[in-house]
Structures are given as structure tokens and as C-alpha cells.
Amino acid sequence: MRSVTTALQVLEAVAVNQPIGLSALTRTLGLPKSTVQRSLATLAEAGWIEQQAGSGRWQVGVRAFVVGSAVSARGGLRPAALPTMRDLGAEVGETVHLMVPAGREVVLVERVDSPQPVRAVAPLGARGALHATSNGKAVLAALSHEEVDAYIAGGLHAVTPHTITDPDRLRAELRGISEAGFAICREEVEEGVVSVAAAIRPGRGRPIASLSISGPKGRMLPELLTPYGEKVRLAAEAVAVALPVNADVS
Amino acid sequence: MRSVTTALQVLEAVAVNQPIGLSALTRTLGLPKSTVQRSLATLAEAGWIEQQAGSGRWQVGVRAFVVGSAVSARGGLRPAALPTMRDLGAEVGETVHLMVPAGREVVLVERVDSPQPVRAVAPLGARGALHATSNGKAVLAALSHEEVDAYIAGGLHAVTPHTITDPDRLRAELRGISEAGFAICREEVEEGVVSVAAAIRPGRGRPIASLSISGPKGRMLPELLTPYGEKVRLAAEAVAVALPVNADVS
DNA sequence: GTCCACTGGTTCGCATAGCGGACCGAGAGA
DNA sequence: TCTCTCGGTCCGCTATGCGAACCAGTGGAC
Numbered sequence: 001m002r003s004v005t006t007a008l009q010v011l012e013a014v015a016v017n018q019p020i021g022l023s024a025l026t027r028t029l030g031l032p033k034s035t036v037q038r039s040l041a042t043l044a045e046a047g048w049i050e051q052q053a054g055s056g057r058w059q060v061g062v063r064a065f066v067v068g069s070a071v072s073a074r075g076g077l078r079p080a081a082l083p084t085m086r087d088l089g090a091e092v093g094e095t096v097h098l099m100v101p102a103g104r105e106v107v108l109v110e111r112v113d114s115p116q117p118v119r120a121v122a123p124l125g126a127r128g129a130l131h132a133t134s135n136g137k138a139v140l141a142a143l144s145h146e147e148v149d150a151y152i153a154g155g156l157h158a159v160t161p162h163t164i165t166d167p168d169r170l171r172a173e174l175r176g177i178s179e180a181g182f183a184i185c186r187e188e189v190e191e192g193v194v195s196v197a198a199a200i201r202p203g204r205g206r207p208i209a210s211l212s213i214s215g216p217k218g219r220m221l222p223e224l225l226t227p228y229g230e231k232v233r234l235a236a237e238a239v240a241v242a243l244p245v246n247a248d249v250s
Numbered sequence: 251m252r253s254v255t256t257a258l259q260v261l262e263a264v265a266v267n268q269p270i271g272l273s274a275l276t277r278t279l280g281l282p283k284s285t286v287q288r289s290l291a292t293l294a295e296a297g298w299i300e301q302q303a304g305s306g307r308w309q310v311g312v313r314a315f316v317v318g319s320a321v322s323a324r325g326g327l328r329p330a331a332l333p334t335m336r337d338l339g340a341e342v343g344e345t346v347h348l349m350v351p352a353g354r355e356v357v358l359v360e361r362v363d364s365p366q367p368v369r370a371v372a373p374l375g376a377r378g379a380l381h382a383t384s385n386g387k388a389v390l391a392a393l394s395h396e397e398v399d400a401y402i403a404g405g406l407h408a409v410t411p412h413t414i415t416d417p418d419r420l421r422a423e424l425r426g427i428s429e430a431g432f433a434i435c436r437e438e439v440e441e442g443v444v445s446v447a448a449a450i451r452p453g454r455g456r457p458i459a460s461l462s463i464s465g466p467k468g469r470m471l472p473e474l475l476t477p478y479g480e481k482v483r484l485a486a487e488a489v490a491v492a493l494p495v496n497a498d499v500s
Numbered sequence: 501g502t503c504c505a506c507t508g509g510t511t512c513g514c515a516t517a518g519c520g521g522a523c524c525g526a527g528a529g530a
Numbered sequence: 531t532c533t534c535t536c537g538g539t540c541c542g543c544t545a546t547g548c549g550a551a552c553c554a555g556t557g558g559a560c
Contacts, residue, residue: 001253001288001292002518002546003518004253004257005292005295005296007254007257008296008298012313015317018323018325021536023537031520032519033521033538034519034520034540035519039254042251042255043254046254046255046258056536056537059324059325060318060324061321062321064320064321065318065350065359065375066265066377067261068310068314068315068318068375069315069318069373069374070268070310070375071311071312071314072373074269074310075309078373082371090365100312102311102312102313102316103297107315107316109312109315113336113362123323124374125315125318125319125320127316252516252517252547252548253517253518253546253547271507273506273507281549282548282549282550283508283509284509284510284511284547284549284550287510306507
């Protein structure tokens with residue numbers, strides 16, 4: 001259905017460029033003005049986007065948020081994970097993230113904040129490459145060799161100078177993660193941020209999500225990473241068993 | 251654009267009924283099977299929904315989450331609000347909610363959890379009627395009389411036995427809220443939960459969002475509500491001035 | 501084993517939905 | 531005043547997507 005595809009493209013373009021006008025949209029999408037205009041009208045009528053009062057520019061509507069937030073409830077993931085996340089967060093005093101794999105990325109769907117004044121701030125919906133985040137690596141390590149190869153074939157771009165970009169080094173790292181049961185990320189996503197993560201694998205099968213503890217380098221000391229890793233691993237397993245039986249997401 | 255409208259309906263129906271099959275969808279929507287099937291295929295191709303591996307049932311995809319989460323960033327609302335929310339949460343030790351008005355409801359878009367073991371749990375994306383939540387009442391009190399009349403004309407259904415359903419009582423309550431600068435909700439949403447809220451009004455104009463403190467009745471004691479109300483009011487004002495200039499949402 | 505009531509998925513001719521180039525009025529600079 | 535761009539609209543042609551009918555697989559009930 002062509003019109004649906006274009007409308008979804010328009011919706012996404014609006015979401016990315018937040019308050020944006022008709023002409024700018026047509027330029028970024030390379031579509032005829034009237035097509036975009038029609039899509040906008042339809043999306044607006046359905047409540048997915050809204051027009052700012054004064055400027056006439058478009059932004060995503062609240063309906064999109066409501067529908068999107070259904071993702072984190074999917075398969076009973078959030079209710080199963082939140083209590084564990086809170087316990088974990090309270091225990092270690094750092095921020096706990098719940099991320100879900102999506103294609104070549106992981107997406108942050110739930111968060112329990114550290115009570116500490118300094119913390120790594122990542123908004124819900126934030127994304128990261130599979131090879132460049134602790135959550136991503138934890139997920140990647142739980143996939144088959146073929147899938148890992150396919151991922152690597154897609155290219156390993158560097159996010160920070162610490163990001164792993166060498167295929168062999170990544171494969172070695174993934175082997176280590178499989179053995180240990182958790183992944184460590186030292187400033188590979190963001191300078192000064194260290195995190196440990198473990199995949200959530202119902203029935204030891206495909207990873208449907210992952211849990212991580214992240215905090216500033218100054219508090220995430222090297223000698224703490226292994227005990228923290230053990231803790232996330234156990235937490236991720238606890239979530240996996242707490243999941244409803246038919247929770248085979250994806 | 252008919253096909254787009256139906257596709258969006260399908261998307262929404264999938265989101266609401268989470269893992270749902272084709273036939274069930276056609277029944278809930280009252281649309282021909284092939285139409286729904288085509289919509290599903292298109293939505294899936296665009297990554298907005300996914301099919302569970304075994305059951306063949308559909309659920310919303312991560313892309314929907316990513317696009318939807320753009321709402322809370324809109325107009326710089328979340329970045330402006332989060333620090334204040336954290337300070338407020340740390341100060342009073344209760345859960346702080348940021349909600350955005352949408353039609354006849356308010357929608358929860360951001361949350362800072364109470365560190366206490368007992369807390370009111372509301373998932374992001376949760377909604378509440380304008381007359382039956384503290385956030386909703388705070389927003390309602392900042393609207394014009396005409397808008398309030400229009401809202402009341404739409405009906406005031408009871409959520410709990412404590413919900414205000416009498417138009418005159420609601421109007422009186424709204425006057426009180428306007429004077430005090432904050433709204434109180436005593437178990438009108440949920441039994442045992444008390445909350446205080448204040449609207450976020452850039453330039454003292456239309457409310458674009460609202461902030462609330464909520465907790466169990468046992469901790470939200472009557473003598474605390476006024477000081478807490480003062481605190482949310484100040485916090486909401488702080489957010490309003492922290493907002494970027496052109497943040498006229500909606 | 502044999503139904504039957506389900507499921508998800510596909511086909512195809514017809515009408516209509518929607519594509520998109522051209523056009524319009526309104527502001528905003530120059 | 532002229533001009534550039536803005537958001538928005540028109541309208542004829544045609545591709546698009548509608549939907550009744552049709553498959554094929556599945557799992558109880560008897």
C-alpha cells in the first residue's frame with residue numbers, strides 16, 4: 001500500500017525533525033508537496049500529529065506516544081522487569097536500563113534512575129548500535145554465529161575512540177561475554193560512562209531484551225564490574241523466569 | 251486517504267490488544283480480512299509492527315516506540331522538566347509525574363520514581379480523565395470557561411467513588427485550584443493514592459503539561475498537602491520558564 | 501478417522517482513491 | 531512593488547488498493 005508507506009515515512013520524518021513545516025518536509029523526503037500535504041492531513045485527522053498553533057509547523061501527537069508505549073508492556077516485559085530493576089537499582093545505587101533489540105540497534109524502553117546526583121542521562125527511546133553498547137553486546141553474544149556474521153557484515157562504525165570496530169576483536173569479546181554471562185562497556189558509547197549488561201533470554205533461547213547498570217567511570221570502578229556483572233546476570237535471569245510463558249517477543 | 255486511516259486503525263488496535271491474530275483483528279475492527287491483512291503487511295514492512303515467531307500473532311514494533319517517544323521531547327519539554335522533577339522527587343521522597351493533555355485526557359510522559367519501597371506504579375503512556383486526576387484538574391483549571399463547559403458537556407464519569415461527577419462541584423473545585431495554584435486529588439483516581447499537581451503554563455498562557463507528586467494515603471498526610479502543593483507549583487513555574495521560547499505545544 | 505470450525509494467507513477484476521504537476525493567496529524581505 | 535517562499539488547493543488520469551471469494555493448514559469434537 002503505497003499511500004500508507006509514504007504516510008508512515010512522513011510521520012517518522014515529523015518525529016525526527018520535530019517542529020517542521022510542509023516545505024521542509026517535502027525537501028527532506030523528496031516527495032511532491034501535495035502528497036506530503038495529504039499525508040499530513042490524514043495523520044492529523046487521526047491524531048498522530050498536531051500542528052503548532054502559531055507557526056503552522058507539525059509535531060508528533062500524543063496518540064503516537066500512547067501507541068508506542070505499548071511496546072514496553074509487550075509480552076509482559078515491563079511488569080516482569082520493573083520490580084527486579086528497582087531492587088537492582090537500589091542495591092547498587094546506579095541507573096538501571098532495560099533495552100530491547102530492534103534490527104541493528106537496541107532501544108531504551110525503561111529506566112530506573114540512580115539516586116546519586118551525577119548520573120548518565122538517556123531519554124527513553126534512545127538507541128545504540130549492537131556492537132557499541134553493553135546491552136547490545138549482551139544481546140549479540142546470545143545470537144547465533146550466522147546472525148553475528150550478518151551483523152558484522154553490515155559494518156562496525158566507531159561511536160567513540162573506544163568502540164570496538166575490529167570484527168575479530170568483537171568476536172573474541174562476544175565469546176568472553178558468553179562465558180561470563182554479562183557484557184562490559186567502558187566508554188564505548190559515551191566518554192566517562194561505564195556499564196555492565198546481561199541479556200534476558202526466556203528458556204535460555206533468543207534474547208528478547210537486556211538489562212544494564214551504568215554509571216560514571218569514577219564510581220564504576222574496575223573491581224566493582226565483576227560483582228555488578230554477576231548481579232545483572234542474576235537479575236536478567238530472574239526477569240526471564242518472571243516472564244509470562246508465551247512471551248516469545250519477535 | 252482511506253487506506254492510511256484504516257492502517258492507523260489497525261496499528262492502534264494491535265497496540266491495544268497486544269498479541270492479536272488476524273481474525274480477531276478483523277472482528278474487532280469490522281473490516282474485511284484482506285484489508286486488514288494488507289494493512290498488517292504494510293505496517294510490518296515499515297517496521298511498525300512485528301509478528302511473533304510461533305503464534306503468528308501481531309504486536310507493535312520498536313519503531314512505534316521510538317517515534318512515540320519523540321512526543322516527550324517535543325518543544326524541549328522533557329529536558330526542561332527532568333532536572334526539576336528529580337530535585338522535587340528527591341526533596342519530597344515521592345513519585346513525580348509529568349503529564350501532557352490530549353483531548354479529554356492527560357497522558358503520562360515522564361516519571362521520576364520515589365525511592366520508597368511502596369509507591370504508586372503507573373506505566374508511561376498511562377492515561378486519566380481530566381476531571382479525575384490531579385494533573386487533569388490542574389490543566390482544566392487553567393482553561394477558559396468555555397472549554398471547561400465543553401469538557402463537562404462531554405460527561406463526568408466516575409472512576410472511583412471519590413471522583414467528582416457533579417458539574418457545579420467541579421467548577422467550584424477548579425476555582426479553588428486557580429486561586430491556590432495547585433490541585434489535590436484524594437483517591438479520585440485510585441483507592442489509597444493521593445496526589446497534588448500544578449499546570450505548566452509558559453507565559454501564564456495555555457497549559458502545555460502538568461507536574462504532580464503522588465504517593466500512598468499513609469504518607470501523603472493532610473498537613474503535607476499544602477506545602478507539597480506549593481512545591482509542585484513552584485516546580486511547574488520553574489519548568490515553564492526553563493522551556494525554550496517557541497515551545498507553544500499544540 | 502472424518503468431520504467442521506477455525507486459523508492465517510492469497511487471488512483478481514472493478515471502481516475509485518490518491519498521485520502529482522499546476523495553480524492560488526498570503527506574508528516576508530529586498 | 532517585485533519576488534521568493536510559505537501553506538494549501540484543484541483536477542484529470544491511472545495505478546492502487548478494495549473486498550468477496552477462494553486456498554491450505556490445524557486442532558478439537560465426536
